[in-house]
Amino acid sequence: MAWFRAASGLTRLALRRTLARTPPNITQTRHFHPTALRRHAAPVPRPVPLSRLTDSFLDGTSSVYLEELQRAWEADPSSVDESWDNFFRNFVGQAPTSPGISGQTIQESMRLLLLVRSYQVNGHMKAKLDPLGLEQREIPEELDPALYGFTEADLDREFFIGVWRMSGFLSENRPVQTLRSILNRLEQAYCGTIGYEYMHIPDREKCNWLREKIETVKPMEYDHERRTVMLDRLIWSTQFENFLATKWTTAKRFGLEGAETLIPGMKEMFDRAADMGVESIVIGMPHRGRLNVLGNVVRKPLRQIFSEFSGGTKPVNEGEGLYTGTGDVKYHLGTSYDRPTRGGKRIHLSLVANPSHLEAVDPVVVGKTRAKQYYTSDADRTKVTGVLIHGDGSFAGQGVVYETLHLSALPNYTTGGTIHIVVNNQVAFTTDPKAGRSSQYCTDVAKALNAPIFHVNGDDLEAVVHVCELAAEWRQTFHSDVVVDIVCYRRFGHNEIDEPSFTQPKMYQVIRNHPSALEIYQNKLLESGQISKEVIDKIHKKVLSILNEEFINSKDYIPRRRDWLAAYWAGFKTPEQISRIRNTGVKPEILKRVGQAITALPENFKPHRAVKKIYEQRAQMVETGEGIDWAFGEALAFATLIVEGNHVRLSGQDVERGTFSHRHSVIHDQETGEKYCPLDHIIMNQDEEMFTVSNSSLSEFAVLGFELGYSMENPNSLVLWEAQFGDFANGAQVIFDQFLSSGESKWLRQTGLVCLLPHGYDGQGPEHSSARLERFLQMSDDNPYVIPEMDPTLRKQIQECNWQVVNVTTPANYFHVLRRQIHRDFRKPLIVMSPKNLLRHKDCKSHLSEFDDLVGHPGFDKQGTRFKRLIKDQNDHKDLEEGINRLILCSGKLYYELDEERKKKDRKDVAICRVEQLCPVPYDLIQRELKRYPNAEIVWCQEEPMNMGAYNYITPRLLTAMKALNRGSIEDIKYVGRAPSAATATGFYSVHVQEQTEIVQKAMQPEPIRYPY
Ligand SMILES: Cc1ncc(C[n+]2csc(CCOP(=O)(O)OP(=O)(O)O)c2C)c(N)n1
């Protein structure tokens, strides 16, 4: 194939040059498209010097040359280029009916071959894709037979086109055919209502597979039974929209009118997928046609859809204090059902809830699909598949599409192929395609991933069904992405109350008079006499009567108990149901055992010297229990969770080694390059994927979305995404805003996803210092002026909050906060401001006894060993310390700097408390400390600028805690930290050092702090 492609450009040039010299001598035929007006005779062969005999065959244009070549080949096949060898072997071995091999014959066959190939490459350019017929595309010259020297006189002549190792028209087994029949089939196959784009795929097997499907001897035909089913499905799709339109005339529903064939297309696709082994499909789609998909494809009860339409998605009246969240508009909600298929199987369909942000759901769907594959042991990824539906505008415009496509073949992210369907209504709100994209097709982005693309005229139901089935077959055969581009139109405005003629007057003049796909199909069937009017009317009546019946039933429809808990989530608690706080300490013997397992390396493994040392140090930490650092604390959290049967998955850029070269969770043998991951070897016969650590593509949006989707499938998994530096998280802002912070509230779906965002001021400049803590805190939904129930036996504070934000300062506390994610009966996202310089800080170490659950050990308090939301002053203060003059509340690594300065200045009258969990605020512990130091000046100290960090979040909450104790007013909260700033940090290291010094010095100054009041 490669030689063919490379050479074809040259040949085309040569042909063009030759053709330009030849006079016209044929009349136009209706087989040739209107651009084929050139009247050329066959090209006159050019002499080619014998010295070029070894050239590749597509370079040659002279019959003399060819004859010379043939002679040379006959004498010694190896004397000519391999491509010529193949060529002659085929032609010499042809059937006896062949007119014999002469230079002229070879010439013609060669030119015909180029013509065939042009159809394969460019046939889609001539396909009738636009139902409105408005498309003005220039038909490529390459599809003009005259370009290759063929005239009308050639139409009934017979030609060879057999070529070795090709299928379809180019297969060696094709008999001799007339030019007319070849052209007819090419036109039917490539220029009908389907436009195939696949010649960009650099894999002969795949191209041949498609060619076999496309270049069939006869055009594809469905039988009567299939046609009746398709008709029935199209009637459902069409009537559904009509019904909604008549019942709710002014409601926005983002109807499917103009693209109704999507529904039968999807159903037939799913049936075909089920026939080929698919048992479960995860679907993501935007607003357009969503209700129709929910009702007709996913089979959400129509009465429920109608009930939601009438009343909005009202909170379900199912008792007091129901967990309904804020809800969402009807065309965003997700659901899942089991649906019977045409072939008599059952298929599970889940439509993932999505925000208005187009395409943002793509990676979420793919991540959820991957998780389903893990939990159903779908090793070859043929039982669970993702299907994404896109709009033409958003598919071309949104970058996350490209980011998601790029996950498709990555070992730890692949799902064995996503099927993409574009509802290409040739407009995006009011924007025409020519203003909305720079590529010819809205699907061109998928070509970068070598996905085949099937463009289809949305008015041709059978063609839509055909490509939908073909897409399912491709996915099941080649386990890679495939795109169906349904070219259709939007009968009404962007929504039903929008006026489209303001901006697309001409298009809408055509649309007004354009029959629906259903009318077109019905007429086709009636004309062909295949289905009678009575049968059609009967289906219509049946559908309408069911719709009416469901509408009546919707009036007293009582929603089922909310279905937020998927199978794996049974027993998990909603925020109304209290979840007991559990300890997270681990038995010392287990800690030792897993500690040894994850520090042992295979005998002959040769790690890098520095890594070897790190592992020796870790082994030492287990042995002595001393000096456990951040990375090892994390590894112990992962390992203990795995021992308990949980799945752990950490993904993000360079996470295997760790951006700061601290994790080294995958080790590389320095001689063989072999990899070894100690956390894969904790339990006997551990499943390879049970612990997954994976460097991701250089994407934030798609990768975070993927992990979010992954985390939502099963609660018994700790899924973590780590940003390279915390501020890169803003590349995934949509996932934070639309999914992570608000998803539970909108869609009642929980997730325990952990985001590790490196944060801290070490003088590395504006882009490497801040994870924008303030943003996460600002999105937190706890009321700053209300202290919730804080009693440990009644506390639901975290359950009622949208997420947790922590800035942890010890390896042990990090260990416990990770384990806490799993050791509770609910799931909540966790945002971690993770450290950089603490990874190697001499004081940022924990003792193994802080990880275990033994009474009397340092981590053990009244309840046992668990995450410390606040770490009190380390100077062994009593319950009442009247001599303390200043209480500094801080968070994160600044603590260590403050402590050092305190030691330096010997300020025994200053207490420093670390607020490890910023959100939700540990009111009980803050109040405990306020009471401990009744005379202390209260200081909030941070290293971030005043308009950043936790200051704005903490102030009102600290005030609320103080007020409840009659402990002063807002003026009594003193601020020590950087001044407000636009950039997060200075780019000058010396300025950083000076600023940092000023902060710690000010915090320890003997005189009272006056700032900011
Ligand atoms: C990320 C994002 N940007 C902008 C919008 C606003 N918006 C809603 S629909 C729409 C047009 C979408 O066009 P297309 O993808 O072709 O889908 P269609 O509505 O035509 O089905 C726009 C711009 C949005 N929802 N999401």
Ligand SMILES: [Mg+2]
């Ligand atoms: Mg559109």
